[in-house]
Amino acid sequence: MQVYHGKSVFGGIAIGKISVFSKKEHRIVRVKISDIDAELARFEVAKQTVLTQLAALYEKACREVGEANAAIFEVHQMMLEDDDFIDSVKNIITTQQVNAEYAVGLTADNFANMFSAMDDEYMRGRAADVKDISERLISILKGSADGGLDAEEPVIVLAEDLAPSETVQMDKDKILSFVTVHGSVNSHTAILARTMGIPALVDTGLTLTEDMDGKESIVDGFDGVIYIEPDEETSERLLKRKKEEDEKKELLLTLKGKEDVTQDGRHVMLYANIGSTGDLAMVLKNDASGIGLFRSEFIYLESDDFPSENEQFQIYKSVAETMAGKRVIIRTLDIGADKKVDYFNLDAEENPALGYRAIRICLSQPEIFKTQLRAILRAGVYGNIAVMYPMITSVDEVRKIKEIMNEVKSELKEQGIAYADVLEGIMIETPAAVMVSDELAKEVDFFSIGTNDLTQYTLAIDRQNPKLDDFYNPHHPAVLKMIRMTVENAHKAGIWAGICGELGADTTLTEEFIRMGVDELSVSPGRVLPIRKIIRETNVGGTQVSDSSVPAVGGKTNVDRKTAGRDCKVGI
Secondary structure (H helix, E strand, C coil), X not given: CEEEEXXXXXXXXXXXXXXXXXXXCCCCCCCECCCHHHHHHHHHHHHHHHHHHHHHHHHHHHHHHHHHHHHHHHHHHHHHCCHHHHHHHHHHHHHHCECHHXXXXXXXXHHHHHHHCCCCHHHHHHHHHHHHHHHHHHHHHCCCCCCCCCCCCCEEEEXXXXXXXXXXXXXXXXXXXXXXXXXXXCCHHHHHHHHHCCCEEEXXXXXXXXXXXXXXXXXXXXXXXEEECCCHHHHHXXXXXXXXXXXXXXXXXXXXXCCCECCCCCECEEEEEECCHHHHHHHHHCCCCCEEEEECHHHHHCCCCCCCHHHHHHHHHHHHHHXXXXXXXXXXXCCECCECCHHHCCCCCCCHHHCCCCHHHHHHCHHHHHXXXXXXXXXXXXXXXXXXXXXCCCHHHHHHHHHHHHHHHHHHHHCCCCEECCEEEEEECCHHHHHCHHHHCCCCCEEEECHHHHHHHHHCCCCCCHHXXXXXXXXXXXXXXXXXXXXXXXXXXCCEEEECCHHHHCCCCHHHHHHHCCCEEEECHXXXXXXXXXXXXXXXXXXXXXXXXXXXXXXXXXXXHHHHHCCCEECC
């Protein structure tokens, strides 16, 4: 039995055979050719075939992981149609009288080396894209199938690492688990695993060998371990645990359609976090009451240029329509820190987590901000949309936001464009926001506590630094006191307060959050039903829905004044 430890991305037990995923490498031989025109024609046919493949992959990705994550295939299509790339291949074929495979491989090497030598991080990343495109072309030219997962039954995918294009191509019904040698818990593979609700490990550090292919294995996503050819005792132990977990899942399914209400009648808004339209299927499957955090920055992250108002509008409209009247809270772009976008032309910073990011960019570059706000307000006509602003530290910032919002509304009205008067909230994720939350509560309709950044800033710990993992404690009394203080100040002002950070899904704190008076919890889709179970089993000991200190959904709060944005539509 071989045992390897890694970082767990998603809990659960997966039992099955390993499928070692390896990138298909082609041996390219330089061949002298006599018919140049025929070789150029062969290259053109291969190019068109790859373009067709990429278009199909884009459509598949849109359905499975959303438009934002699918954008990489549009990028690859554009690169393949780039005149410089095509001219280089054709020139090598013509002048050197060589086969198309060699010309493509040489061009790819030249372009990849050129990109790798650039100072710009984004452009260096294009080297991998060029290699990906060239491998596709060479596969077609050689008459071989492109790489991917080849399995007749569901398997545990074992890989060095997985790129977005590789994960999207896989048949999701054939995947029991992902296990990678490298990678991080924030990688695309990790995000996909969480969205699919399957156990996954990254950064295992194991040595990948071909003889692992087909071996019986067990992935323990709870403890972050993979057992290759486990012994009988280990198999029995983990099989028993898997059966227990499967039974729990079946029981949880009986909670679908049930209200998120405690035994003594306290209602909790139980929402889901999403990054793209591709996550909506899991939101609906797990019966979330709404979307508490739509990370709109992914629209920007997966785009080569600033997304237009209409591009954003169509995405927000689609989400609102799909949720069919359930609340959708869109967070305005949270670019900066660990989320870099080349076309924003942001300067390198010594400490980006404390730098030019999120609402600071929006207030400094209002035209970018106004484009997004216009799209959100227009989409609000088609559903129950709310908006919230990240990285707030002061009342002045909120008032400046309101001024810009009013300008946007005036412009839409003058142009005769219909929009909705949506709820406006802010994220409480800085100690400064917590300390002035009593004043901030007078300016907005709701609070959403971002516990990831709040923990980072409260404890003075860079959450991206793995050396500090042992010091990062989201259960720290200071963090919990800040949450309590925020909720209390929200209720004093008659607004509701929720949690959208990772801590909201921590089942060990669910009951405590309810006792604090937290009105809303927004979690990953797969955590909705486990949290619902705890809510329905909780008795907060005499706190009633009518208690003015703990407003419930539908209580006398700002929700009544704007009825979640639905009753205040302005038809122009």
